[in-house]
Amino acid sequence: MEMIEVWNLKKGYRIARKSTGIMGNLRHLVMPRYDTLEAVRGISFRIEEGESVAFLGLNGAGKSTTIKMLTGIMKPSEGTVRIMGRDPFSNRIDNARRIGVVFGQKTQLWWDIPVIETFRLLKHIYDIPEHQYSRNMDRFSDILGLHEFLSQPARKLSLGQRVRADLAASLIHEPPILFLDEPTIGVDVTAKQKIYEFLKETNREKKTTILLTSHDMKDLESICQRLIILEKGKILFDDSIDQLLGRYGDELTLEEIVIRLFEHDAGICQGE
Template sequence: MAIIEVKNLVKTYKIIEKEEGLIGYFKNLVKPKYKEFTAVNNVNFSIEKGELVGYIGENGAGKSTTIKMLTGLLTPTSGNVIVNGIIPNQKRIENNKNIGAVFGQKTQLWWDLPVIESFRLIKKMYKIPENEYRKNLKKFTELLDLEELLEKQVKNLSLGQKMRCEIAATFLHDPKIVYLDEPTIGLDVFVKEKIRKFIKDINREKKTTVILTTHDLKDIEDVCDRIILLDKGQIIYDGEKQKFKDTYGRYVIAELIVNNIKDNIILNNAEILEQNDNKLKIKFSHDETTIVKIMDEISKFCNIEDIHMKEAELEDILKEIYKGVHTNVKNNDATSKNAI
């Protein structure tokens, strides 16, 4: 039995259509015109206990709306959400006991008080047994390096310190499911790494289900096993991260330092992305050619001094998908779903 089950989920907002000018303003007051906007359009997925899922998409793709429906903060227009056997928007308090959530910059820590006070409140709210609380606190303090922060007032912490405390607060009551909405926004590399490692460690040890939405794809690359890709309210990919990369990222990007360019360089089976005085950036697929063949070709036009290659990363692939290069993504997904 899946811990999260989402079926035919739809969320439509009514927005008041604003008209220009003073007359428009009064018209709106008397008889507002509504426009419908579908933020989430027939979304289906199910998530098993202990999965690390990256829920990704552009701004406005419907990620946060989905998360809000999963937590019970929003009522779906149609469709079903079942989390841990409960319909969240009907039994919100019941559902809240099983979940933890980080929403970007909003905090559950009390601004004027030492961090530990907020932790104590969480302990009492969730009725965490004393020994459990101590054990978790000790462990989190080690993993997230909180030792010196606990007695400090929240307002005196830096963004990174605050987020480390926030993450610890979210996991303190051993939630079954954790929703992380942009947990690493605005943080430096070290803090990001610490948080990612923490999420992975806790997931391994406690089988916590984690749903992560982020714009930093390094987070996904590092933490998640599965990705759900959302575009304009619809899922366009749902499956293993590795498979996603294998399917859409079967190409390599090579940067070459060259000199004595004789002619306009024309290559078969490879695409030139960038070219200036002595630098050349190309993209090719392993299916079609090899690096040796390409170097052969290039050396007809110039001397190669150095070469640097990198595999396609999630970020490159997603950029292409957003740009509409892989128009077949949607269709592929539809067929794979049918297969299941």
């Protein structure tokens, strides 16, 4: 089953064209002028149920913009997105049941109340049956060590604890699709290990489809089977990681292969 379909997706941001100096600022107030920054320039791909896909790209390549369009937070300028057959932007409430989202830089936890209360609220919002809720909370405690800080308010958690709690919160309603935008940013090696284990198990046992962006090659190698590389808003590469390693893995590490892809190494880009 196709979980994510993206066709000719584009996003342009309107940004103010500012002149310098007082006169320039005044002119901008009277007659503002704008340019369009093309952040995503016509990308297409399909992701099947149970796939785990890494979305790689340099800073500003358009990864977060794409994730925001796929999760229904942002409306595309052009093109179509289908999440399990539906447009995520116009069916945002329905869509929220089908997806889990983690933005490593932001939290979805209520800041001032104990973490457990966020989970109780989510149980209520998603109407999660008691047995499902307690089974999931047990699992989150086992693998992510959630019980260690459930009684603390989110603002008192360390970054690694906060990310683990966010990850659990994104999966409490067992969504079939999980979007992760830099989920391990600033997280230490042992917490990362827990996160990888948890995501791999979720992908394997629940067939959860995962789309992840990261700058950390370990994330990619540990979790993902397929690699999509974005460059300046366009797809530079889309193939399975096993295929890449099969072709070049004897001589190069995955990181070296990825660097060559970014450098437009003709042999690797064309699969020769």
